[in-house]
Amino acid sequence: MNRIQTTRVEARQHEPYEALRAEIARQHSRFSDRLKVIAEFALDHPTDMALGTVAEVAQRAKVQPSAIVRFARALGYAGFTELQQVFRSRLVASVAPSYKERIAGLRRDGDFRNTKTPRAVLARFASEGTVSLEMLQEGVSEKDLGRAIAILGAAHTIYVLGLGGSFPVATHLTYVLRKLGRRVVLLDGLGSALGEQANSATPQDALIAISFKSYNPDTKRLFPELVARKVPAVVITDSLLSPLVEGAKVVFEIPDMPEAALRTMVAPMCLAQSIAVGLTLTHD
Amino acid sequence: MNRIQTTRVEARQHEPYEALRAEIARQHSRFSDRLKVIAEFALDHPTDMALGTVAEVAQRAKVQPSAIVRFARALGYAGFTELQQVFRSRLVASVAPSYKERIAGLRRDGDFRNTKTPRAVLARFASEGTVSLEMLQEGVSEKDLGRAIAILGAAHTIYVLGLGGSFPVATHLTYVLRKLGRRVVLLDGLGSALGEQANSATPQDALIAISFKSYNPDTKRLFPELVARKVPAVVITDSLLSPLVEGAKVVFEIPDMPEAALRTMVAPMCLAQSIAVGLTLTHD
DNA sequence: TGCGTGATAGAATAAACATTCCAAATTACT
DNA sequence: AGTAATTTGGAATGTTTATTCTATCACGCA
Incomplete structure (x- = not known):
């Protein structure tokens, strides 16, 4: 009763x-x-x-x-x-409502269907960003974060790989890491010298790679090379089926949202920043 | 929840x-x-x-x-x-939504203040991001958005200026605009050629500039030059006292959050993306 | 005690189902 | 280009599973 x-x-x-x-x-x-x-x-x-x-x-x-x-x-x-x-x-x-259901829930709240005015576009992206941040918080485990930070913390030099749509995340991560006094090499492929930029990476260094569908060809090519050279790798990607998963020491999965107008880089940016700042904790 | x-x-x-x-x-x-x-x-x-x-x-x-x-x-x-x-x-x-989980959930919320673990860092940044997205949604007017989109939509070529910590926003905006088929010049200062990159900008083009405290010196120098040459400017910055406000046609103000550990680029990214996608609406 | 009504167990049956098999098609290899 | 190997689709198969049926049982009532 x-x-x-x-x-x-x-x-x-x-x-x-x-x-x-x-x-x-x-x-x-x-x-x-x-x-x-x-x-x-x-x-x-x-x-x-x-x-x-x-x-x-x-x-x-x-x-x-x-x-x-x-x-x-x-x-x-x-x-x-x-x-x-x-x-x-x-x-x-x-069962935990999936991304799909959450978005469906959000759509009911706001007038998401008619994305006709600029304001509605903003509202939509902002909501998507909010959801993706919530999901990020829930989906990332303490263990993975700790391991990623340990790997990057032990590295002599941190190599950051993120091209195409992920390039902003890479630049932001690079910026923050440098602010925190780390040695960082941003693999930006400037002058088509991507391979050469990465040549000096050794097992004593670390790689953090960011890539989402459709995965940048250069990223796809370079990542396995570095892994083969035993450079420990932390990966931020959208699926466990991503080409960056094999050989990675730590994988952060940030799934894409169905029906998203355009992938939002909000969650990856936030995660990258958190990892970077997390590095300072181990040195206290 | x-x-x-x-x-x-x-x-x-x-x-x-x-x-x-x-x-x-x-x-x-x-x-x-x-x-x-x-x-x-x-x-x-x-x-x-x-x-x-x-x-x-x-x-x-x-x-x-x-x-x-x-x-x-x-x-x-x-x-x-x-x-x-x-x-x-x-x-x-x-299934089984027992008291056990609620305790776990509460403890996480309680952990919020002391930012000692990587997980707490992530939680903090994610929360800050969420808040800033909410504020963005409320703080941006339909009118400003419309004007910004009109300016960029009428431009022959869009010049994107964002250096230092704002560079990720600039690269993201550039990426999206190019995806949408716009002519874009990213003023990245590569080879110390910032001034030269901007030389070709005319009143028929447009500038979108992003800068936050402490304002990047190169941005501070270049922006007035372009304004003086009558290039219409849209600005994303953190205060109406910012050096980018004078001469700007539209200003989006995204104030810094009090007690923020590190400025989050989440809201600027989202706004930039929204402006870019908003451009497609006028052409339907 | 005998009759009638409804409940029950267990077997019988019918439907749904996962699995297997094989021919056809595709792919890889020589 | 020809052959072997693998993959694939779709029907056939045998098993599991839900459902139905029937004889028996329990109980109330005269």
Whole structure:
């Protein structure tokens, strides 16, 4: 009985499931013995109801499979399968809403669809940026950050690789690192000397590479070379399937947002800055 | 809100699913075409993988059911059913919004003040970024945006001036503008030729200049020159007392945040991007 | 005690399902 | 260019799974 009240708080999020709970509670007294057993089991073990087969649920609830089906029918469903969908909706609702769902939520708030005025464009990019920052905060682990900082902190010289759309991130990172007194080489490919710029990198140095879809060809080419030369690499990219993942010591994954008008560099910039500033902590 | 954050964190700690993600990423390059498609689908739609039947998943991923099974076997599982258990474990792990998580969430929020761990640094910068994006949205007027876009839209060539800490914003703006097919000159001072780079600017062109405290000396010198030559100027800076204000046609003021550890370029980046994309609207 | 009503267990059945198999197609190799 | 090897699509297969059926059981009532 308590159970029903306490979960009420979340009722709005998974409506159908909560409605089912209420219905089961309401009908409980009218049920036959066996149905009562099943009703209690269902309220206590919603996850089992969602994922188990009829036979499994029956065994756990210590009843016959047919009783489970009768239970579903008693609640007005065509069969167990239909009832199970409701329990599954609870799982789906509880899982961390993906980028897609969050954006969908945002769109409902603002008038995102009609990106007709400059102001709306700004609003859209600002919102996307906010979401991406939130996701960044949640998605980056203390462990990865620590390892990245350790690698860069131990480096004699830090090589920064970020071309094309990622170049602003690279320049910003370079700027901050230099402000903090680090030796930094920005691999900017100036004079088509990208390879030569990276020639002096050794295993005592470190590489931090930034690249997103569609990955810059020069980045794609140079990164494996440096990895092959045993230069420890920290990577900021958009997918574990990125060409920069193989051989990297640490990978920060910043997934792209679906339906984004244009990739926002807000999160990568923020992460880069955090890594750089994080370097100062180890030296206190 | 708490729930979302904590489940994300837990998901990362939750071994089997994350291990599977890593394994899929590791093997991705070795997979055949069809298997690659499925691998990407699996990473993108874990919930579908958890709850769907082979036929459903196959349909959604636009492959044959048999390919799904082959995918599971390629990863070392006996079949799809076994693979699916791993995806289901993610759902199970994400449910259970117990008091445990709330405590974890609260502690993170409490950690906010003392910026001692890399994670706290990230949290701080991300929060600052979020705030600055909100303020940007509120502080920028439709009118200024429209005027800035009109000026840049009418320009034959757009000159972008942003040095020092603002250089990343300048490179990003340049990148986006060029993607959109604009003629852009990035005044980067390469080879100490800043003045020469700007020589060709005329009143038919436009200048967009970005600079923040402490204002870059070269920017401070060059900007008035261009204004004197009647090049219409749009400015992004931090104060109306900035050296870039005099002579500017439009000024976007993005004040520095009090107690900011380091100026975040998040808002300027976002504004720059919005202006650039806003240019496309007038041409529809 | 005997009859009737409804519940139940367990087997029977039918549907859904994952998996396997094989021919065709594509790719790699000689 | 020809052959082997791999990949792929789609139907066939065998298994699992939900559902239905029926005989039996429990219980209330006269």
